[in-house]
């Protein structure tokens with residue numbers, strides 16, 4: 079592996095340039111006006127694999143294309159499937175960026191750009207690792223397949239469809255799935271993530287009178303959709319942080335004592351966490367620690383509210399409509415469909431007379447954990463130790479990667495979540511960054527991963 083390690087360190091500059099190129103493409107999947115740029119990012123990723131001599135395919139969908147590539151089969155060795163995403167979240171609020179989101183800029187050893195860590199930078203570590211194998215050894219020690227999608231940030235609707243097609247399972251057949259789209263525990267503590275929360279995302283639209291009204295002439299006599307919205311939303315969670323949707327906790331997988339003590343043994347400092355976020359206190363479900371709340375308990379958050387007068391100064395108006403986007407993070411065993419049905423009944427009962435309700439179900443995905451007693455986990459731990467100089471800690475995380483549980487259903491292979499990011503990388507926020515040192519450590523870990531995995535008997 080010395081030759082490979084040397085190759086990786088002497089190609090740092092070149093690998094950084096490649097990442098910068100990809101980061102310049104504003105591949106914002108949620109916004110239809112960026113369709114060509116999303117396609118451009120797909121083409122860019124595909125071209126990487128074409129250059130490596132992989133068998134490649136740009137798979138069109140009803141939305142954004144899938145990039146598929148595979149190296150040559152190696153008999154008697156396991157097959158890995160790397161999943162990642164080339165799409166990014168919108169960059170706004172734009173005026174809070176120190177350097178523009180699509181002009182990658184280095185400050186203090188960090189590369190700043192939308193998508194730097196989520197997920198272009200992390201995804202590219204695996205591309206650069208296979209490239210390093212090909213350019214030093216001429217080949218990989220095992221077959222590696224890549225499926226890089228452009229709709230992760232919108233819930234992977236078309237990849238879900240693709241997985242249902244009869245030949246998808248055959249094409250993607252593998253022994254292990256590898257994803258780098260999570261985080262290290264903290265600086266200097268690389269991690270293997272063995273669980274993610276799921277999500278159920280909704281939009282609630284309340285409509286009252288046929289148009290906005292004078293709140294003096296009509297206020298107090300006509301139901302106000304904004305008043306109704308705040309009342310209905312605040313009924314969803316109580317002061318102890320317990321979600322009030324009937325049956326919400328019925329299937330929740332409880333935290334074991336063992337897991338609780340493992341979480342509390344991690345070096346987590348509430349003070350510096352609060353400092354990092356600029357808050358004077360933490361909040362959440364009573365009876366649980368911050369890590370438990372973030373990783374293994376459900377939560378409810380309003381993601382956006384729209385209603386009434388938003389302009390400068392005051393306007394006495396009774397708005398005719400109010401809407402909110404909100405989501406629940408789910409833990410293993412909770413059923414998003416059952417929760418959606420129960421929520422609908424609850425909101426219909428809460429909705430006052432004189433107001434009509436529309437509840438849109440947006441994306442949803444279950445939470446999951448993966449077993450830790452597997453040779454694949456052991457191999458990943460060894461590889462990370464090579465790449466980062468420390469053995470990984472085992473954590474869960476609170477975010478969601480909707481496709482993972484669908485992979486598990488279709489492909490019957492365990493998932494390795496190997497995150498190279500940091501929790502202060504500002505994902506989905508202004509000034510997203512990725513540490514360049516972690517980018518290179520990720521490449522090195524990935525290069526070692528193919529070696530370690532190739533030694534597992536299949």
Ligand code: BES
Pocket residue numbers: 196197230231232233259260261274277441475476477478479480
């Ligand atoms: N990379 C994240 C998922 C993630 C975030 C994992 C934090 C672990 C910790 C992914 O790109 C993401 O943002 N997922 C969305 C999914 C949603 C749009 C369906 C999320 O979690 O909000």
Ligand code: MN
Pocket residue numbers: 163196197230259
């Ligand atoms: Mn991501």
Ligand code: MN
Pocket residue numbers: 167196231505506
């Ligand atoms: Mn994301």
